[in-house]
Amino acid sequence: MTVDTYWGQTDDELYERLGAALLGEGLGVSPDDRDSHRKFGRSWFANKTRELQRIVCHAEVVQGLLGTSTSDRVIDGGAVYELLQGHGHDPVSAAILAVLIARIGLGTFCATAPPKP
Amino acid sequence: MSDETMADRRYRMLEPDRSVELEQMRAKLVELGDTASLKTLGKMERGFDRFDKGKHGDPMKGLLMTISEEVRSAMRDLGADTDKLESARVGSTLREEVSAQLTPFSDGSGLAMISDAVLSLAFLYCQYAGVVTRSKAAWFRRGTTARDESLLIGLLRYYNVNQRVFGLAGKLGWRTSRRAMLTSYLVGMNAARFIVAHELSHHVLGHSSAPSGFSPGEHLPVCSDSQRLEMEADEFAFRTVRRAAGPFERSALTGALMAMLAIHSTEQALFVRRGVTHPAAATRASYLLQQVDPELQSYADNFIGTFLKATELSSDFSESAQPFEWEQYAAARDVTSSHPVDYLRTISLLDQLQCSPDQRLVDAVAKSALPIAGAGASYAGDVRRALATWGLGSEQIDSMLDPNRALTFHTLYEAIQASLMAQGMPPAERIGIPLAAARLVSDRVCTAR
Known part of the structure; x- marks a missing residue:
């Protein structure tokens, strides 16, 4: 599973896959639908943005990328993917998050990052 | 870190950042100009901090940790495998949908995830249970009143319209007496115990997710086996809740029934089509009632019909349904809302349109x-x-x-x-x-x- 798999998907599709990857399959007391995965993926991303910024934005490799005058989404995505995997994300959610963050743009994503502890 | 199970690892990723949620809630109340709710929120936060002293960090985590410990202890008393119990993790998820799910992992661990919404809807039912049982003697004499029923139907309709249109768990509050609040709280705790116990039962009973040809999100394939597993989990969960509730058997039974109704209400009102077949609430409730003695059965008979009727009526969006009437709720002294009156009127109109x-x-x-x-x-x-x-x-x-x-x-x-x-x-x-x-x-x- 690599980042490349997800570049062609829309944000909605990515959030749906992210929700499904995070929640997994199990036994439940109520039915669910695809929409609920998309919504969960979105709300999870919004809720965890600060945590993701802490992982991504202060990393040396990202600091290096932020310092360059041009940006390449594929390179940015690859760097984020490696970082997230290193912080315990499974390959699927790491790849999806990498695409979402690279699409936002590292500069924009990290502009509101909390200060380095 | 090396002792971390796959369930722990997954939950570390999923665990909501409640400080962010609180910030969003405050911003929403500021936007609505609801200073009263902002004050209440601040007061609740301070009260919780004094009580919690940094132990859990947030009320939902505190509630679930307390409940899951009680449930584990009761399950141990009932002979559940200790190792199995220890390998299960219970946590909350930030979801507007009513949902509770057990995810099994290949290392034998399991993660039970309970959405805020399932607890919130179950507590709404339990508030009503507190209201109808506020004066036990009077209640047994007269049963529930027509106003009690219509109030519950309205509160549920308000919730259902919010979910159907906006996908949000919008609720109206209920101002009740201290005694009714205490009853609601006790029943609510048992409803929460039942929900947690149901998911942990799947784990300790060794139910694993069957291979499914369904899309992600379909928890189980359509087959009678899945219904059997649900019934088994219900049965063990109820035994657990009874054990944990000690002498408060009625409260344990009411809580379990309220939790089932919350799920049933969701399935009836919010789903156009259900891809999975969980047994219907009435079937589950009657199966559960078979496990109790005639005295408890007759106690439940006093109210279960009313609750089922209110649930059915609030889930009906056909031409013959009675839509939410905002004037009644805006004027009611025992109903509270963080939404402005205009919003209540909008919900009323949206309900009328659907009917x-x-x-x-x-x-x-x-x-x-x-x-x-x-x-x-x-x-x-x-x-x-x-x-x-x-x-x-x-x-x-x-x-x-x-x-x-x-x-x-x-x-x-x-x-x-x-x-x-x-x-x-x-x-x-x-x-x-x-x-x-x-x-x-x-x-x-x-x-x-």
Whole structure:
């Protein structure tokens, strides 16, 4: 599973896959639908943005990328993917998050990052 | 870190950042200009901090940790495998949907995730249970009052309309006596115990997720085996709750029934089509009642009919339904809301629209500034053509009409809305027209291909 798999998907599709990857399959007391995965993926991303910024934005490799005058989404995505995997994300959610963050743009994503502890 | 199970690892990722949620809640209240609720929120936060002293960090985590410890202890007393129990993790998820799920992992660990919404809806039912049992003697003499019933129906309808249209768990509050609040609290704790115990039961009873040909999100394939597993989990969960509740058997039973009703209400009111077959609440409730003695059965008989009736009536969006009447709730002294009166009026209108006769819905859609003819096609039973006319793609339509996939009314509504907006539907029509269209289609989706 690599980042490349997800570049062609829309944000909605990515959030749906992210929700499904995070929640997994199990036994439940109520039915669910695809929409609920998309919504969960979105709300999870919004809720965890600060945590993701802490992982991504202060990393040396990202600091290096932020310092360059041009940006390449594929390179940015690859760097984020490696970082997230290193912080315990499974390959699927790491790849999806990498695409979402690279699409936002590292500069924009990290502009509101909390200060380095 | 080396002792971390796969369930622990997953939950570390999923655990919500409640400080962010709190910030969002405060911002929303500021936006609504609801200073009273802001003050209450601040007071509750300070109260919790004094009580918690940094132990859990947030009330939901505290509640679930306390409950899961009680449930584990009761399960141990009932002879459940200690190692199995220790390998299960219980946590909350930030979801507007009513949901509770056990995810098994290959290392033998399991993660039970309980959404805030399932607890919130169960507590709404439990508030009502507190109200109807506020004066036990009087209640047994007269049963529930018509006003009690209509109030519950309205509160549930308000919740259901919010979910169906906005996908949000919007609720009205209920101001009750201290005694009723205490009863509600005790019943609510037992409802929460039942929900947690049901999921942990799946784990300790060794139920694992069967291979499923369903889309992600379908928890189990349609087969009678899944129903059996649910019944088994219900049974052990109820034994657990009874054990944990000690002498408060009635409260344990009421809590378990309220939790089941919350799930049932969700399935009835919010789903156009359910892809999975959980046993119906009435079946589950009667199975559960078979486990108790006649005295407890007769206690439950006093109220279960009323609750089931209120649940059915609040889930009905047909022409014969009684929509939410905002005036009644805006004027009621025992009803509280963080929403302005205008919002209550809007919910009322949205409810009325959904309960309109089909011809009125067709006329409503025809009034759109967009030249869309789908309403007539839907009315004539051609759902596929109707959805295509409204601009949905063939893959999306296939998914909507797939009888094996679960579909909520909100998903249907949102898909039609997004499609019509993409075609240039004016913002002034963004709620009413798609809602009328979704309502027209929803009755016919189950049978269409």
